[in-house]
Amino acid sequence: VADPNARGQRNNTLAWFWSMDVEGDSRNSDWLNEFYRVHWLRAKALKDRWEEEHLLVRHEMNWTCDYFMHKAEEWIQLGAMTKDKVGHLAYAARQCKMYQRLCQDAMDAFNKAKDAANSREMLPEVE
Numbered sequence: 001v002a003d004p005n006a007r008g009q010r011n012n013t014l015a016w017f018w019s020m021d022v023e024g025d026s027r028n029s030d031w032l033n034e035f036y037r038v039h040w041l042r043a044k045a046l047k048d049r050w051e052e053e054h055l056l057v058r059h060e061m062n063w064t065c066d067y068f069m070h071k072a073e074e075w076i077q078l079g080a081m082t083k084d085k086v087g088h089l090a091y092a093a094r095q096c097k098m099y100q101r102l103c104q105d106a107m108d109a110f111n112k113a114k115d116a117a118n119s120r121e122m123l124p125e126v127e
Contacts, residue, residue: 054117061110068103072096 027033079092 058114061106061114065103065106065110068099068106072099072103075099 075092075096079089079096082088082092
């Protein structure tokens with residue numbers, strides 16, 4: 001049928017004519033039963049990979065915002081150590097504000113993406 005290890009095979013879908021059960025031939029054919037089972041397992045593995053990727057992306061969104069806030073707090077601490085040097089304090093304040101803006105922009109973009117994903121999740125599942 002197809003080499004499952006060939007490059008680009010993991011995203012292939014089953015052709016329409018394989019999904020037709022002509023006169024119950026899938027019940028009588030061990031080859032077709034195995035073919036359908038293998039296809040089902042490959043489709044399930046693909047679905048599981050996408051669910052895992054979705055979970056990881058959500059966590060990476062949170063990690064990104066946490067990193068920006070960590071860097072902003074780090075610049076606040078560095079600015080506090082150089083109170084007597086106005087130039088250093090101004091630079092630290094500028095860096096802090098930059099990371100705070102990056103965090104806010106990332107949160108806004110991620111919330112927009114999460115809302116779009118949640119609205120798609122409300123659609124009924126096709127089995």
